[in-house]
Amino acid sequence: MSHLEDLLTQMIRIPSVNPRGAGEPAETALAEFVADWGRAHGLETSLHEVADGRCNVIATLPGDTERPLLLETHLDTVETEGMTVDPFEARVADGRLYGRGSCDAKGPLAVFLTAMADLAAAGPRPQTVTLAGVVDEEHVYRGVQAMRAMDLAPFGAIVGEPTSMRMVTAHKGCMRCRITARGPGGHSSEPWGKTNPFDTAARIIDFLHGEHTAELDANPRPLIGPPSMTVTMIEGGSGPNVLPESVTMTVDRRTVVGEDPHAVWAELRDLLAARFGAQVEVAEPHVVDYALETDPADPFVSGFAGVLGAHGLDPAPKGVGHGTDASKIALDGVPSVVFGPGAIAQAHMPDEFVPLAELHEAHKVVAAALRTPFAPAIGGAL
Ligand SMILES: [Zn+2]
Structure with missing residues (x-):
């Protein structure tokens, strides 16, 4: 077994399931492993507590x-519930390594660490390289936000x-909130003259999916298309013969770069207040995330595309539907791209795996990227 596969196997065998708010130090055993492994391979490593004993790990190789x-x-x-393969065995079969995290995202983590260890052992270091392994990406992104606060620049x-x-180079952000329509309630045998919140809800859905969506459609972005607004859940009513007092809808609003999800929420609240008045209430968003739109012409981004092309891979920038930590890093003006082995269709799946050929190819790509001088060297221009 190669060093890379061996490293990934060891990391899959250290469970790091996101506790989704429960106060457990879920990722810390893995963070400690990464810090120890990095130190043994010539990297400067440190742990940084984010919350509840959960630690980010930082590893640096000066250049x-x-x-x-x-x-x-x-x-x-x-989570690992319902998995059809042993989540923590890291079994290899048919050129694939199976296990929870094999592609999302311990495969990329193993690739990064191995490429940095190669460089620590030998070779030019045209730039300082810092690895950040962060907690809580699968829940509310506290790890990347804590890393941003470190000002790694x-x-x-x-x-x-x-x-x-x-x-x-591009993905959407999102804003999710609940909208509640209210009415006076009463006996359903005497509905006359009373507001039925289902009627209000129907008019709100008609507006959001019709007129409002048409406005959003007018602002498409390259690679990812226009923002969208979808009512995804609805609940209301208390009995078959009771006029409902309330109906609550959940909306999933996908954002593009330039839209602040909090501002999007405030606009929606004001819009619905103007149209439907006090009978409608828009609760604070329970999920917000930012969109990513990195300029493909940025020298670092085009340089990385060049590395992909040199390895026979498609260098064209791509847009995806799901969110990543890259959009939070990009908020600080850092040109950010997302890359790694394995398919998003395999992430979170009952038989999550990473193809070994892609794992090794990704290692070659990242190792080559670390040897590529992207930025002007200290004390001298390129
Ligand atoms: Zn992931």
Whole structure:
């Protein structure tokens, strides 16, 4: 077994399931393993508590630039219930390595660590490289937010996620909130003259999916298309013969770059207040995330595309539907791309796996990227 496969196997065998708010140090055993492994392979490593004993791990390999190239990925995984393969065995079969986190995202993490260890052992270091393994990506992104607060000031970032070896430069953000329509209630045999909140809900859905969506459609972005608004859940009523007092809808609003999800929420609240008045209440958003739109012409991004092309991979930028930590890193003006072995279709699945051929190819790509001088060296221009 190669060093890379061996490292990934060891990391899959250390469970790091996101506790989704329960106060458990879920990823810390893995963070400690990464810190120890990195130190043994010539990297400067440290742990940083984010919350509840949960730690990010930072590993640095100094090179010829002051500002680092950031390799970022997450330590946590989703749950293992219902898996059809042993989540923590890391079994190899048919050229695949199976297990929870094999592609999302311990595969990319193993690739990053191995490429940094190669460089520590031998070779030019045209830039400082900093790896951040962060907690809580699968829940509310506290790990990446804590990392941003460290002010690492990277000149570019590669975020490790399964992208089937493509360079992802764009994805949407989102805002989810609940909208409640209210009425006076009463006996359903005497509905006359009373507001039925189902009627209000029907008019709201008609507006959101019709007129409002048409407005959103007018603002499409390259690679990912326009923002969208979808009512995804609805609940209401208390009995078959009771006029309902309330109906609550959940909306899933996908955002594009330039839209602040909090501002999107405030606009929706004001819009519905103006149209439907006090009978409608829009609760604070329970999920917000930012969109990513990295300029493919940025020198770091086009440089990384060049590395992909040199390995016979498709260098064209790609947009995806799901969110990543890259959009939070990009909020600080850092050109950020997402890259890694394995397919997003395999992430979170009952038989999650990473193809070994892609794992090894990703290692070659990242190792080559670390040897590519992307940024002006300290004390001298390129
Ligand atoms: Zn992931």
